[in-house]
Amino acid sequence: MAPSENLAPAGRANTGNGGGAPNGVEKQQRCQFNEVVLRNRLTALLVDGNRFCRTIEQGLLRAYGVETLAVDNGRAAVELIASGVKFNLIVIDMLLPILNGLEATRQIRAMGVRCKMLGVTACSYEREREAFLAAGVDVFIEKPLSPEILVPILRELDGQ
């Protein structure tokens, strides 16, 4: 079976398999996170140079009904925003080819874009966190992007 790149499942996230969760309470919390209904059509731009990570993160966003567009470098993200395309949410990695995430974020903010920006990266050092926040992201997230972090943000964007 050849894996396809478009692995994003249609529809909302469902509850998981039984077992494997650290304990029953956490499993119950996870089920609650999965019951997310967005009243509004939300759009997101995903900027990640790693194809695999783009696939996973798009899958997660689409599972919650967020329309997602993905690009693989910072310059493409800046050009897309500069062309006038608007998003409710931008999820951007720090390490990007052509134009890195820090500079891309600065340029996007310099255009007057005020939408929610999540800096999602495999970095876990404090100085990198500070740099990304200083560049203009609203939230710094160490990968992976998880429902526990994403859902409250989506609810906030949805006005819930």
Next chain:
Amino acid sequence: MERNPMGRQLAIMRQSLFDQGYLDEQFIQLEELQDDANPNFVEEVVTLYYRDSARLILNIEQALERKPFDFNKLDDYMHQFKGSSSSIGAKKVKAESTLFREYCKSGNGEGCTRTFQQLKKEYATLRKKLEAYFQMARQAGPMETACRPK
């Protein structure tokens, strides 16, 4: 979920992957993205991970053969690899990736080399365990692996 002995074995095998520290909660998040329309989503994602990350492993190997080490490049490669590994919940692989990056930051070439060997072992071990798990899951039948429909 456990309708038959094979289902029970599958559950035990799955739980052991968490108990032994090979996988973390992110794997469960992937399972929760699986549904009736995409019953093999997790296996496809894992397959894509190993296919995609093989390139990064090769890049790192080649970079470690060049002296002096380019620690910035090594760190960049491992940054990408860590991101992918964390996205499937590969806990031990992710831990070794973090350690490797710390050695890059401190310019410790021997530490990088040693850690990379350990990382490759964990990467290969996880692959074998997941292959065995998915093989058993296929034998157990679709109801044992697909998430409960809403």
